[in-house]
Amino acid sequence: MNQKPRLFSGMQPSADSLQIGNYVGALVQWRNMQATHDAIFCVVDLHALTVPQDPALLRTQIRRTAAQYIAAGIDPSVSTLFVQSHVPAHAELAWVLNTITGFGEASRMTQFKDKASRGGTDAASLGLFAYPTLMAADILLYDTNDVPVGDDQKQHVELTRDLANRFNTRFGQTFVVPEPVILPEGARIYDLQNPIAKMSKSAISDSGVVWLLDEPAATAKKIRSAVTDAGREVRFDRGEKPGVSNLLTILSSFGGSSITALEETYVGRGYGDLKKDVAEAVVSVFEPIRSRALELLDDPGELDRILGVNADRANEIAEDTLATVYDRVGLLPRRR
Ligand code: AQP
Numbered sequence: 001m002n003q004k005p006r007l008f009s010g011m012q013p014s015a016d017s018l019q020i021g022n023y024v025g026a027l028v029q030w031r032n033m034q035a036t037h038d039a040i041f042c043v044v045d046l047h048a049l050t051v052p053q054d055p056a057l058l059r060t061q062i063r064r065t066a067a068q069y070i071a072a073g074i075d076p077s078v079s080t081l082f083v084q085s086h087v088p089a090h091a092e093l094a095w096v097l098n099t100i101t102g103f104g105e106a107s108r109m110t111q112f113k114d115k116a117s118r119g120g121t122d123a124a125s126l127g128l129f130a131y132p133t134l135m136a137a138d139i140l141l142y143d144t145n146d147v148p149v150g151d152d153q154k155q156h157v158e159l160t161r162d163l164a165n166r167f168n169t170r171f172g173q174t175f176v177v178p179e180p181v182i183l184p185e186g187a188r189i190y191d192l193q194n195p196i197a198k199m200s201k202s203a204i205s206d207s208g209v210v211w212l213l214d215e216p217a218a219t220a221k222k223i224r225s226a227v228t229d230a231g232r233e234v235r236f237d238r239g240e241k242p243g244v245s246n247l248l249t250i251l252s253s254f255g256g257s258s259i260t261a262l263e264e265t266y267v268g269r270g271y272g273d274l275k276k277d278v279a280e281a282v283v284s285v286f287e288p289i290r291s292r293a294l295e296l297l298d299d300p301g302e303l304d305r306i307l308g309v310n311a312d313r314a315n316e317i318a319e320d321t322l323a324t325v326y327d328r329v330g331l332l333p334r335r336r
Contacts, residue, residue, distance in 0.1 A: 005145035007033055008138060008178075010042035010084065013058065013065040014051075015201035017213035020282065021189035022201065023072065024253045029148050029183055031073035039079040040142050040314065041069055046084045046091060047135070050128040051115070051202075063300060064293070066307055068212055071293035076306050084138065086311035089318035093137035094130065096325055097163050100170070101133050105162075110155060136160035140175045141318040148181040150188065152198075171328035174321075189250060192226040195242035210282065213290055220279040223247075234266035234274050244271065247278050254281040 009030060011022060018027070033039060043065045048058060062083055074081055084090050106112070109132050116124035135156050139147055140163070147157050157180035164175035191197045193208030203209050210222055229241040236245045236259045251274070252259050266274055296303050327333065 004036060004038045006143055006176075007037035007039045007146045007148065007181075008042070008142050008144040009040075009148050010044040010047075010138060011065060011069075012044050012048045012201070013061040014048050014053075015211075016057075016061055016064055017211035018065065018068050019189075019199050019201055019212065020210040020250065021199040023212055023286075024189055024250070025150055025183055025187045026148070027069065027072040027074070028253070029187065030069075033146075033148065034073075034075065034079050037146065039074075040144070041074055041079055041081045042084050042138060042314075043069070043082070044084045044135075044138065047131060050125060050131050063303055064213070064297060067293045067296040067303060068289070070296060070306075071289045072212075076310055080310050080313050081307070082311040082314045083307055086307065087141075087314045087318050089141055089315070089322040090134065090137050093141055093318075093322055093325060094134040096329060097133040097136050097140075097167075098130060100163060100166055101159075105159070106130070106132065109159065111152060132156045132159050133163070136163050139178050140164055141321045142314075143176040143317075143321070144178045145176060146181045147178050148183060150183055154180050154182060167325075167328075174324055174328055187253070189253075190242065190246045192222060192243075192246070195227060195246045212286055213293060214286075216283045216287055216290075219283055219286060223279040223282060224275050226275060226278075228271045228275075232270055234269065234271065235263055244274070247274055251278045251281055254278075254285050 009026065011018065011026060030039065030041060043062055045058070045062050048061075066081065066083065069081055070076060106129060112124070112129055112131065115128060132155075135153075136159060139157070139160050147160075149157055157178065161177050164177045168174055168177075189199045191199045191203060191208035192210065193205065197203075199209055201209075207222070207225075208227075210219055214222075226243060226247060228243045228247075231241070234244055234248070235241060236248050238245045248259050248262055251257075251262055255262075255277075257265070323333075
């Protein structure tokens with residue numbers, strides 16, 4: 001029997017709702033890859049702790065993120081869907097990986113530089129600095145072959161590969177060396193009010209962010225208020241027309257037509273028509289997902305049960321890998 005390749009991916013529960021970019025750039029790809037992969041999806045709550053969080057809010061956000069994964073089509077009876085902190089081996093393997101990661105090597109990670117520069121590097125936590133080794137642990141615990149990530153995470157997967165190779169060379173073959181599966185540029189969504197910046201859960205202003213769990217009317221209103229560009233022509237041109245290009249990308253992702261086909265449809269029509277169609281397309285896809293997520297959130301006991309069963313499944317694999325790692329580096333096994 002041919003085993004399917006293993007996939008690992010995750011998102012941070014860093015907001016009450018996921019945004020349209022998380023949906024197009026991650027969830028849609030994850031949902032499709034369930035057919036071809038033995039998939040493991042994680043709500044990476046320990047990663048979210050690398051910047052300050054309100055404890056009560058964070059707890060809610062973790063459940064809400066898991067509910068949105070399921071509502072968007074991640075099937076927890078087919079794939080493994082769990083919360084990172086429910087599998088202690090993530091933090092434990094991250095520690096071992098920290099000990100084989102160079103300070104200079106970690107300092108070169110551009111995401112740390114970006115995120116740390118927002119509040120001043122001195123104020124950044126050690127946790128934020130060590131984010132990439134925790135991510136490496138997430139991936140390496142599960143003998144992962146493929147890691148679907150956005151462009152911005154590619155450097156972290158490269159570090160993961162380096163660490164896996166380094167460990168294997170020093171301590172003997174232990175880790176599968178994973179491959180990044182870089183999502184196509186077409187899957188990148190930009191802020192509706194500032195279409196040269198990536199849309200982000202933790203954007204300073206939420207006026208340009210379309211939330212998966214927003215009321216349909218609010219979603220439509222935000223899209224109708226999106227910034228567009230000078231001129232009237234509906235044409236894809238990221239440099240000259242970032243706002244219109246972003247709307248075309250969204251419509252293409254939600255409606256299935258190619259950007260070129262859409263450009264033809266809008267010859268002689270204005271930005272108003274485009275916005276109206278984008279709003280309709282997004283609302284019709286998000287409405288059922290939102291209802292399903294809210295239904296799941298109405299029964300937190302059942303949601304926690306699903307996450308518990310899945311965490312057991314993840315723990316089984318992760319504990320095995322960690323035991324091998326502890327043994328390879330020379331730690332004494334605990335007698336039970
Ligand atoms: N704008 C986007 N377009 C396409 N894909 C996107 N992703 C995020 N924003 C876009 C993809 O969603 C996943 C989320 O990963 P994450 O939660 O670990 O953090 P992130 O990439 O930093 O996403 P956010 O929404 O910007 O979160 P915050 O604000 O918390 O940092 C990834 O697969 C990412 O590629």
